Amino acid sequence: MAWVDSEIRDYLQPDHLFEQVTRLEGEVFREVETRKTLRFSLGDQNYFVKIHRGVGWKEILKNLLQFRWPVLGARNEWLALRKLRQAGIDTLEPLAYTSEGLNPAGLKSCLVTRALEDTLSLEEVCQQHRLRPGLKHRLITRTAEITARLHQLGVNHRDLYICHFLIRLDELDAENPRLFLIDLHRAQIRNHTPQRWQVKDVGALYFSAMVDAGLTRNDIYRFLRAYTGLPLREALQADRHFWRQVQQRGEALYLESWPQLPDLMKRQTEALDE
Incomplete structure (x- = not known):
């Protein structure tokens, strides 16, 4: 699945969205082995993207053995943001999302949100x-x-x-x-x-x-x-x-x-x- 809001569709397209966001340049806010958060600009507006790469079976099994549900990608946050916004809770505004792959250990996904300034x-x-x-x-x-x-x-x-x-x-x-x-x-x-x-x-x-x-x-x-x-x-x-x-x-x-x-x-x- 891939979705891009009309606000940024001049810059990002649903087809091959994950590949497009991995080429974005900006300020890296956080980066670990399987996840990166990047601040970038399109036109005169700033945005954030969270890029998730497959966590691997080792991480999944470790979480399950600790009775924790593993975070496999950006889907949790995308669904939560939509639910909160529909309920009138102030939060980030999602503008693009995709998840690629069927293997839960190798999912690739991303979530773009508008930056909250000042x-x-x-x-x-x-x-x-x-x-x-x-x-x-x-x-x-x-x-x-x-x-x-x-x-x-x-x-x-x-x-x-x-x-x-x-x-x-x-x-x-x-x-x-x-x-x-x-x-x-x-x-x-x-x-x-x-x-x-x-x-x-x-x-x-x-x-x-x-x-x-x-x-x-x-x-x-x-x-x-x-x-x-x-x-x-x-x-x-x-x-x-x-x-x-x-x-x-x-x-x-x-x-x-x-x-x-x-x-x-x-x-x-x-x-x-x-």
Whole structure:
């Protein structure tokens, strides 16, 4: 299958699309053995392309033995972007996609998206000390709403860290800033998101915000209310077990990088056990 949006069809054609994108020149953002992310220009517009080459049977078997579903190419991200955009979630706009081959270990695929210009990740906003209280509250609420909607759609991200939410520079002072969710190449799509994958997403978000955003207990409860759509007491009564699991997931991720938990995480564990 090959598809190219009319916006870039003067430059790229569906026939032999993979071969065409491998000849593009630009700035390499990331490159590993089987995947490359390239920023390039067509006319006066900038774009990104993710080029996937076959991962090989060794990688597939390794993932399956670890009870993980392997990422075979760009299809996951293409489907996830379309689903999120149809649901009104701000994300990248796909403009071209192809997948070639029948052997799952040797698939060649690519995904072209329009570049999001003049943005910062939430991680960068925090590191640059631009997270004023009012903006912080709005971003926590919006992040929770996006995450909840994602899970309601049957999608889980698998890398849901604050670095994967982007905000436009000209919206840092906006009353309702948009957040763009990116890097969905490992996303999974089902009719219903299993709770264990919800826990992994929210736990990863909790961990990364704890590291970079200077969370307070009120911030945690603000997220909890926005994610569930319930008052705090009702949310905890409805599924305290879920939030204990999220807490444990966040703690486990934190302890992979640091020798001990911050005081807030310890106090939060105690509060959930009350």
